[in-house]
Amino acid sequence: MIFLRLWHQSLLSTLPKSQLLAQWRELNSIFAKEDRHILINYIYDYPKDDLFAYTQLVLREMRARDINIRTVDKMERYFANGPFEKVTHPFVHHHNEEYFEICYFNLKEKFMRGQKDFDAERYEALTKMYVVEMGK
Template structure:
């Protein structure tokens, strides 16, 4: 379970953006129940819910852009949960270091044959040159 760095959302392979949508739904449900314990995403609870709403909104935009079907009702539920405020920023954790971590995670997925050359080339072309080693 993870929230990919927001700058990667436009270049994630379709199966990853679909999985991210599902992750967002799972995070919202666990957060509501007070059972959000996964270390890679539990940081979201430290902040206003509107940051989560902003992130989910951007995932939704990618789904729409790619013509991937999803349940709009679930998005409405997340907005209600987040109270749809005016915050248009992402988590401080989504910094350059986290972008590198996510990029290298995707690089490993390419190395293991989980994503295609075309998918990785798009990621690398868009993000790879912005990664400091």
């Protein structure tokens, strides 16, 4: 069973590499099959501008970490009818404070359970971001 999730865009820089790579795979699955899943169905309520903007954020983070992006053909086909409007906060009504917190606790559990590529430094950055975003 596949569990699709588009992580809150504010957390992309704190994702362990495995989560970031999985995010790219999930996006490619959406591009190829327009997957439906309870955790991502909301994306189809938005214009493609939002998914395009979100995808650019994921690509930017992957490039910042020097992660090799082998293929973008599915993405290019999916977004072939562009250009797209600039969106500063993709999925604004869903990627809100509550969703940020849901994603944070999901990642916190991964760290607590010993995910191999989730080091203490990345977890500390995640926790600092949580404190700033949530005022806690």
